[in-house]
């Protein structure tokens with residue numbers, strides 16, 4: 001955040017999606033250091049003991065039950081992922097809407113409903129199927145990733161982006177790319193080729209990196 005000139009004092013809370021380490025490991029320490037409340041489902045909280053020490057403000061939320069943080073309305077929605085009571089979030093402020101959809105297993109009707117009409121969509125584009133299938137992961141893990149409680153492939157992401165895009169909206173951030181089973185240029189190409197094939201207008205697209213912060217986007 002500092003490298004992008006953002007003020008930590010403006011953060012009002014931490015939204016937890018699920019307890020997996022790549023999402024929850026820094027939650028406790030960040031909450032304690034910056035005195036920020038943690039919003040999470042009871043399922044997530046029950047699995048986060050290793051990162052919490054009792055000195056955090058915990059706020060239990062529920063999929064499908066919206067709540068407010070300042071002027072923003074937060075809409076958590078349930079997703080299919082191999083963790084306890086996982087959710088993803090839409091954030092609404094004024095007429096603008098941001099939808100987050102990583103770790104969603106597959107694109108359910110609920111996911112489609114929630115991310116429709118967003119101005120910015122952060123969606124996972126986790127793996128290239130050929131790279132995953134021919135890669136070094138054990139068979140069981142490959143099955144987990146491909147399965148309905150795993151992750152979206154580049155192709156899955158491209159299709160849902162194609163289906164919900166209207167007049168070049170929303171802006172898209174491809175996120176949660178596997179370092180082992182994907183490459184940013186392959187993920188991007190998968191989306192662009194689908195739009196080119198049907199001559200449909202794709203809006204702004206950026207690929208999130210695990211090393212670098214994503215540029216600040218205005219909506």
Ligand SMILES: [Zn+2]
Pocket residue numbers: 018020081083103
């Ligand atoms: Zn996960």
Ligand SMILES: [Zn+2]
Pocket residue numbers: 020022023103176
């Ligand atoms: Zn994850």
